[in-house]
Amino acid sequence: MDFPTFLAQCLNAVQYGLLLFLVASGLTLIFGIMGVINLAHGSFYMIGAYLAWALSTLFGGHFLLQLLAGMALAALLGFVLEWVFFSYLYQRDHLQQVLMTYALILVAEEVRSIVAGNEVHGVQVPGWLSGSIELGLMSYPVYNLFACAACLLVALGLYLVVNRTRLGMMIRAGASNRDMVRSLGVNVTMLYRIVFAAGVALAALAGMIAAPMSSVYPGMGGGILIICFVVVVIGGIGSISGALLASLLVGLVDTFGKVFFSQLSGLSVYLLMALILVWRPQGLVSKGY
Amino acid sequence: MTRTSHTLPPPPALRAWALPSALPLLALAALLAAPLALTPYLSDLVQKIVIFSVFALSLGLLVGTAGLVSLGHAAFFGIGAYVTALASSDTGPGSIAVLLPLAMLGAGAYALFVGALSLRTKGVYFIMVTLAFAQMAYFIFHDTHFAGGSDGMFLAYRPALAISGVTLVDLELPLHRYYLAAGALGATYALLAALQRSRFGHALAGIRANEQRMRAAGFNTYAYKLAAFVLAAMLAGLAGFLMASKDGAVNPELLSWHESGALLMMIILGGLGSLRGAVLGTCVFILLKEALSSEAIFGALAGRWQLTLGLTMIAFVALMPKGLAGLHTQWQQRRKENQHEH
Secondary structure, three states, X not given: XXXXXXXXXXXXXXXXXXXXXXXXXXXXXXXXXXOOOOOXXXXXXXXXXXXXXXXXXXXXXXXXXXXXXXXXXXXXHHHHHHHHHHOOOOOOXXXXXXXXXXXXXXXXXXXXXXXXXXXXXXXXXXXXXXXXXXXXXXXXXXXXHHHHHHHHHHHHHHHHHHHHOHHHHHHHHHHHOHHHHHHOOOOHHHHXXXXXXXXXXXXXXXXXXXXXXXXXXXXXXXXXXXXXXXXXXXXXXXXHHHHHHHHHHHXXXXXXXXXXXOOOHHHHHHHHHHHHHHHOOOOOOOOOO | OOOHHHHOOOOHHHHHHOXXXXXXXXXXXXXXXXXXXXXXXXXXXXXXXXXXXXXXXXXXXXXXXXXXXOOOOHHHHHHHHHHHHHHOOOOOOOEHHHHHHHHHHHHHHHHHHHHHHHOOOOHHHHHHHHHHHHHHHHHHHHHOOOOOHHHOEEOOOOOEEEEOOEEEEEOOOHHHHHHHHHHHHHHHHHHHHHHHHOXXXXXXXXXXXXXXXXXXXXXXXXXXXXXXXXXXXXXXXXXXXXXXXXXXXXXXXXXXXXXXXXHHHHHHHHOOOOHHHHHHHHHHHHHHHHHHOXXXXXXXXXXXXXXXXXXXXXXXXXXXXXOHHHHHHHHHHHHHHHHHHO
């Protein structure tokens, strides 16, 4: 592998890792704060990708507007779903949460099949982001750079919200001691609903950004869900910085696994998880769960 | 008898044994008589229920008895099936005496690897880690070509058992397949029933209730959990062997996590911690899925069975947290509460 290819693969790895982070951060927040294991999180990623496909004809060239509209729709969906399906799961054990969210996947897949059919759809890269750019030694697609930048921006925004705002303070407090936060008079019900909606919006955003690169197809949520579980396990449940670190690590291992061992590339990420479990079963950045 | 027999309730052991313990025997009798009365389609359906009951019982040992929620149990089922297919020869039927233990050992070996790592974690971590390792096994069979890739592979001959040239069991015959599956279910049920009453079963129940206390009492809880994990996987491998012999083919979807999720639904549907519940839940789930996807019953909705099944599961979680087997106690409790009020 020559140096330019190596650089391009590194960029691919970072871009994939950042995309994973968008999905995994929502997953880890929802678990860390509400204690709910959400198997349906991959479905939100899928819903995002289908939103990108459906909205692209509606918004024409206004790609950024389309992303914002999609996120708003997804957040609304998350808000309602939390209300109807999740709000009474908090007191139940993990087993019931697994079942409920597993059932939601079935429903989401079937609704998707009714609304959008079972074909694979391609989503066009918006005009102003198409083509490649010369980066010194190599050329790289502009859209992939845009995806990196957008994910980084969101990650930064998430960091600022969680660490610098009042809402973020409540979220952090909620993650470390739920009952204390409740007894201090915080409206925990609303806090949960907001966090859940934000998690759904983040997953949908990842789906929307990924849609032009990966196309849109049935069952696309299942694959990313399991990789995100791996990310959360490696990073440590409930930790956003752990999720970022683990996402990048998984992105690197997966991308270079594909380069070096094409046949067994699917295994590399799981072997990484096995190694981390031997070394630090509580995850890289553990909060002591 | 004496006056005391009126005032004292019957001893709990006797009460618990009266009707419920006769039910499995009745069910077994019905099971043995079934193929004589049923059409091939129904007989096949019953056989599927029987095989999945073995599979569900094995997961019940983990989730119900030891309190370990595994979301990757289908991996061991699929490995059992694949080992059967891979070890069968193309020139003649493989021996059950070789293939069956091999399938169970194959599943057990992978469980030793997965269990040793995943049991270092707890709770929701354990759920995610077992799921991820099951997916790893899925990718091994799906992405590589040694076992047919995503298409899976066929068994040229179904296994048979011959002693000094005389074929005793030939799984090419539907009746033989049926009775082998029924026998496996009986054996699994008896084994797990005995296990629940043994020191090992009580230790697992103790771990479910309070692991720290068990550790303080001197139990090596990690070893107990690992033993349960491997044993459950071996029984799942047995179910996988039966599945491969029934279908004469295997494919990666046997290992998919959708299978694991459906299996969890079966044991919870029946009610956790009871063997009868696992079998009952499997019956209800498979029949429900069969009914929901039958055009004769649901017409145009039949093609959308995932939607109806999903909504049914959501309703179930919301309304029956203790499962079907728990309905009876749920109802009794309510009656008792009503009596207290009066």
